[in-house]
Amino acid sequence: MSDSQAAVQSHDGLHNPALLHHFADEGQQRDASSLGMWIFLATEVMFFGGLFCAYLIYRRLYFGDFGAASASIDAKLGGTNTAVLICSSLTVVLAIWAAQTARRSLMILMLIFTMLFGVAFLGIKGIEYKDKFEEHHVPGVSFSFANVPIPGHPDQYANPQHAQIFFALYFIMTGLHALHMVVGLGIFTWLLWMAWKGRFTPRYHTPLEIGGLYWHFVDIVWIYLFPLLYLIDRHP
Amino acid sequence: MHDHSKSSPLKSYFAVWGALLLGTFLTYEAALIDLGRFNAAVALLIATTKALLVALFFMHLKNASEKLLKLVVASTIFFLILLLALSMFDYGTRSFS
Numbered sequence: 001m002s003d004s005q006a007a008v009q010s011h012d013g014l015h016n017p018a019l020l021h022h023f024a025d026e027g028q029q030r031d032a033s034s035l036g037m038w039i040f041l042a043t044e045v046m047f048f049g050g051l052f053c054a055y056l057i058y059r060r061l062y063f064g065d066f067g068a069a070s071a072s073i074d075a076k077l078g079g080t081n082t083a084v085l086i087c088s089s090l091t092v093v094l095a096i097w098a099a100q101t102a103r104r105s106l107m108i109l110m111l112i113f114t115m116l117f118g119v120a121f122l123g124i125k126g127i128e129y130k131d132k133f134e135e136h137h138v139p140g141v142s143f144s145f146a147n148v149p150i151p152g153h154p155d156q157y158a159n160p161q162h163a164q165i166f167f168a169l170y171f172i173m174t175g176l177h178a179l180h181m182v183v184g185l186g187i188f189t190w191l192l193w194m195a196w197k198g199r200f201t202p203r204y205h206t207p208l209e210i211g212g213l214y215w216h217f218v219d220i221v222w223i224y225l226f227p228l229l230y231l232i233d234r235h236p
Numbered sequence: 237m238h239d240h241s242k243s244s245p246l247k248s249y250f251a252v253w254g255a256l257l258l259g260t261f262l263t264y265e266a267a268l269i270d271l272g273r274f275n276a277a278v279a280l281l282i283a284t285t286k287a288l289l290v291a292l293f294f295m296h297l298k299n300a301s302e303k304l305l306k307l308v309v310a311s312t313i314f315f316l317i318l319l320l321a322l323s324m325f326d327y328g329t330r331s332f333s
Contacts, residue, residue, distance in 0.1 A: 031302045038305055042312040049316045056320060057327045075264065082260045090253040093294050097245065209296075216295045220287045226260075227279035231267035235275070 018204035030206050037210045041217050048221055051176070055169050055228060058162075064150035065162035067233030071151055072137060073170070074128060078230035081124050082222060088117030089219045092212045099195075099205035107200065107208075111192045114215070118185050125178055132167070139168045151233040170229050177225060180218045187211045252293045259286045 016026065023029040059066050095110035136144040145160040145167075191211050194200060200208055263282040271278060291309075292298040300306060 038308045045312050053323050086256040093249050223286045224283050234267040235270040
């Protein structure tokens, strides 16, 4: 309390309550937050990068088996989910634009839309996982991938052990991505609450921009996951 | 950060949204055509284009003025490529029997 009072006095009574006292101005404060978020995203890129690396190594080794396993996933569900995430990214930028132009109801509406798209994504993902469980494509003791022909080679069957590696990568990568979506929904619940309370103004809406960066990053991960996991060797 | 131009960014947001949906459709259709080894290249090219559109326009990298931020983004891409390329140089040149 005494700190903030000192800061108010040092700014000759022109103190902006949204500006923390250790920053020179609002631009610097916003750049610092944004830089911190981008450094966090850098660690996230390396985090997912290890999984993409594992995927690349095994896809190169077991290309035909990966093709057969990939063909068993419903690519239409994956494609729909890609479109859903792209729409949610649009509603995020529209929410930020609404905050910048002081349109409170539009901002709240766009945040709600973003969360609805996020929930729809997880719902479709759930349908996909349910199919995989029913087909015994989940790695483990009940895993079964017998007599599935390799795309382009109808006389050859995929090696179930190799296909299991594909499904392990599929569940780890999409599962980790889904976990990020759940975290994102939590962040957006908080952003919606802040927006509802009227905390975001055209001058101060940094949490919205930072949360948006996270959401777009999760979208970018999916943009790569979709063709890599769902669309291997799909051609007849 | 966004004060450079007075014009509304809405037009570019909707254009990027349309391009991303088009890219999703294209990547799906391209996977159904037999391009041999180029199927993967086309899929990655479309995905990278989409990722760039999201980063430049939705994540506002295009208008970023902070040089430090650009350095962070560039080093992220550099280290990701280092991770993937060196691993593939290793595994790609091993002879599994």
